[in-house]
Each structure stands twice: as C-alpha cells, then as structure tokens.
Amino acid sequence: MASSPILSLASSTASSALPCRRRFLHNLKATSNQMTFLGNDHINSKQSFFRTSMSVAVENSKFTDITMAPPDPILGVSEAFRADTNEMKLNLGVGAYRTEDLQPYVLNVVKKAETLMLEWAENKEYLPIEGLAAFNKATAELLFGTENPVILQQRVATVQGLSGTGSLRLAAALIERYFPSSKVLISSPTWGNHKNIFNDARVPWSEYRYYDPKTVGLDFDGMISDIKAAPEGSFVLLHGCAHNPTGIDPTPEQWEIIADVIQEKNHIPFFDVAYQGFASGSLDKDASSVRMFAARGLELLIAQSYSKNLGLYAERIGAINVVCSSSDVAHRVKSQLKRLARPMYSNPPIHGARIVANIVGNSDLFSEWKEEMASMAGRIKSVRKKLYDSLCAKDNSGKDWSFILKQIGMFSFTGLNKAQSDNMTNKWHVYMTKDGRISLAGLSSANCEYLADAIIDSYHNVS
C-alpha cells in the first residue's frame, strides 16, 4: 500500500536502528498512530503522531556520530567579547572597520547608490552564472586599470563570486579539477580560512616561510628559498596588499624578486586581494603587485573582495579573475569556471554587484568612494601611529616598537605569543586572536594609551 512519503520516512527512519522485536512493536505503534491520524479525531491524533515520531527521531538520530565542530577562532573572539561586562573591553579580533566611536560603518556612497537603485526599481531576476556583466567589467578594470593590455586584449576571465571567500573557493575548485597534481603554497602564517578552503576543495597545500618572530618582519630569505624549493608549476598564494594576519608586505623590490623566482620555477601566482584601496587609501597603489605580475606576461589568478573597501561584508560580493595568455584561453577558462559554479550555487546575488557597478560607473560616486576609502585607511593609519607613540612614551625598556609603523592595513602583528595574548584578554579585556594579531580598525584614538599599557604589561611581565 502506498503511504505518504513523510509518514513512511518518519517510521522507517525511527525504527531501522531498533532490534527486531522492538522494531515490530515500534512499527505497530507508528502504524496505529498513522491510522488514527487518518481517522475522525484529527487534531488529537495529529498531535500524538508528531509526538511519537519526534521523540523516536531524537533517540535514534542518524547523526549521532557527528561530533561538535570547534568554534571558529576569529568569530569565537567576538562571542567572548560580548559576554564580557568590563567597560574598558576592546574587540580587536574581528576584521571589520569601525568608526572612531567604534560603530559599524555603512559608506555614504553605498547609501547613495542604494537610493538610486530603489528609484530605478530594477527586477530581481536571476543573474547569469558568471554574474552581472557591468560588475565583472568594473571589477577587472579596477584591478588592472582600464588601459592595461590584459583588459584591452580580453585576456581576463572574470566571474562574479561570493565575496573573497567564495571566489577563492571557486579558484580552488578549478585547481582541483584541472591541476590535480599541483599544490598550493600558502604563507606561514596566513588568513585562517585559506587552509579550510583548500582542504575542502581537496587541493594539497604546504606553507612557505613569511613571518620572522625575531624582527616581527618579513622572513624574505625563507620565503624565497621555500618558493624555489617547491615542485615546478605550484600555485603560490600571495596577499596582494595588507597581508593578513601580519600586516607585513614585501617592498616593491622584494615583489620583483618574488616574481623572478615564480617565473623561473614556472609557478602560477594566485593573488588574494581583499583590501584594494583600503590599505594605502589608493586603489592603484594597492593593486601594484598584481599589475607588476601581469605586466611580465604571466598567467595568474586573482580573487577580489568588496567586504572591506566598500564595507559590503554581508552582501558577499567579489570576483575571481584568471589572466590567460590569450583571449581564446580566457574564454575557455571562463566557461569552466561557470561550469564549476553552476552546481555549487547556480548564480551569484545581484544587490552587491549592482552597488559596485553603479559606484564605479558613475564618476561622482566613484570619486566619493575614493575619498571615503582614503578616510577609512587614514583613520587606521592615525591610530597605528598613536599606538606606536604611546608605546614609545610609556615603555622605558628601550624596546624598538617601530615594526608597528612598517606594517600596513587594518591588522598589526604585535609579536605577542599565546600566553601574552591570553593576558591581554584575561587581565586587560582586550579581545584578539591568539597569534598576537590585533585589528586596528577596532581601535579608537581614545583607547590607544590603554592598549599600549596592556601590550607593555603583557610583553614584559608574561613569558
């Protein structure tokens, strides 16, 4: 006899884990519930059916072998911050911009673009798999510059992605499918999600040296020798600017040497550009590493994000760009990126794409964006300087704190170890990741001296 899929699912799911006799009794019970459910006393039997099936389902879950996932190391910091009632508490864990009053910030230029979009009342039809054409054009041109040969020769395959993370994930899927014997080299340390992304895409990775704890600076020699030692044709993941978590970027001369080695070894550069314009305040300056690699005629991948520079964190807007040797190759690569995207999420969201396209496509809004971006970058630079000044003024030990000024972007590696970072949180109520990273975007000038006291105490009094 045919039965409702819901009813048969409930009874078979619940009963299959039971021993034989109990399963028989259970089925009998479920069947009688099912029968009364179909009888006259509709409401009572409906309640009793759901009570029976729910309690059985909980006792015999098919998911009991699933263990508790560890909390996300960055998002967990915010949860702990919220639970702290101390009035001096500071959240320097999460990488989101805050105003001088430590409030989240929606850019005025975004509000203006959204007002226009409301007036235009455009429809919400599906986008094509590759995303909004006007966005894809704008994002590639922002990255390379409108007159760049790679744009003029149509050598860039651009596909709108689900912000930086989703764009990296799509690129990882491309690597997994078309370069199954290649691995990705990632910096040590790197943004925590990089490893998750490549793990889930089943792309092997290994680390290259990047951070030197002795100088709280770049381990350039280590980086170069690890990139040299990697198997030919590896993908080398590079942070285009404002390296996360360290805030330490190579100098222009060092970038040239990195490009030389990558070229010699036939590696494929893979840039993660999550902070264009947000690091230095200039879109062009922050794209200079990527443009230098493109000018050498190399093929490369670039993931972009508009979370930070346009404050569109929750809109999930970004892109993956693959610079190819010819427009023909780019055309084919784009078709495969679309093929990978289709079963993952079908097509991307429209709202953030329209915001970016409308801002970049309107000269007034574009200029206003650049001003607002420069002012966000400027506020971060000014608290960085104030923190440095406070450290120098308060610390009599002769320690050189100048590494803080050499870093760029919203993050600063303080050089504090795990125990010292714990002291920052437990004693001073300063919430930060345990690798010693602080987000200067969560700091106001009023709090710099307090933070300096906390750092000095943790550095000198905790080993």
Ligand SMILES: Cc1ncc(COP(=O)(O)O)c(C=O)c1O
């Ligand atoms: C280096 C780096 N890459 C990518 C991202 C991705 O961010 P989103 O997915 O919000 O664009 C971040 C965000 O913090 C980042 O720091």
